[in-house]
Amino acid sequence: GIGTISVGTxxxxxxxxxxxxxxxxxxxxxxxxxxxxxxxxxxxxxTSLIISAGTATTNIGLSSGTPTxxxxxxxxxxxxxxxxxxxxxxxxxxxxxxxALVWSQSGTSNISITATGYID
Numbered sequence: 001g002i003g004t005i006s007v008g009t010x011x012x013x014x015x016x017x018x019x020x021x022x023x024x025x026x027x028x029x030x031x032x033x034x035x036x037x038x039x040x041x042x043x044x045x046x047t048s049l050i051i052s053a054g055t056a057t058t059n060i061g062l063s064s065g066t067p068t069x070x071x072x073x074x075x076x077x078x079x080x081x082x083x084x085x086x087x088x089x090x091x092x093x094x095x096x097x098x099x100a101l102v103w104s105q106s107g108t109s110n111i112s113i114t115a116t117g118y119i120d
Contacts, residue, residue, distance in 0.1 A: 019119040027111045031104060032067035038100040039119050045094045046072075046101070046117040048087035053078035054110035060103060062113075064095035067104040075106075092117055 021044070027033050036044050051060055058078045061070030072093050076084060095101050103113055 020116070021119060022114075022116045024112065024114045025103070026113075027103070027105065027109075029108045029110075031106075031108055033103055035062065035101040035103055035113055035115050036119075038065075038095075038098055040098055042119045043094050043097045044099075044101045044117065044119055045092035046115050047089050047092045048114075048116045049073070049089060049093070050083065050085045050087075050112075050114040051076070051078075052081075052083040052112040053105075054081065055107070056080040056082075057106070058082075058109040058111065059106035060111060060113075061105075062093065063102050063104065065099035065102065067102045070104065072101065 019042075021036055023036055025033055025035055053060060056079050059075045060078065061068075061075040062073035063069045064072050072095060078084075101115070105111055
């Protein structure tokens with residue numbers, strides 16, 4: 001047999017993180033925006049990321065707090081209709097505790113960012 005499982009035993013099979021996040025944000029005619037608002041005393045961890053850019057030479061970055069610092073994901077240059085799919089990201093990208101996860105771009109292209117992860 002497989003043995004006995006006691007009452008109160010926690011199995012880590014298929015469990016999800018208690019503070020998961022999944023978000024899709026778009027920027028049309030804007031240079032900065034928020035992917036996930038700050039959570040006091042907690043960092044935001046990104047475990048998968050999809051970015052889609054509408055026009056050529058769009059430089060996009062992710063930051064902790066200040067949109068143009070690009071300290072979470074450095075500036076990436078995209079061709080017209082270019083994109084990035086990164087999953088799983090291990091170790092996760094993360095913000096500084098108590099900071100929002102924000103994005104910036106070099107112009108005002110149509111962009112889309114899909115991010116999943118957790119807050120801890």
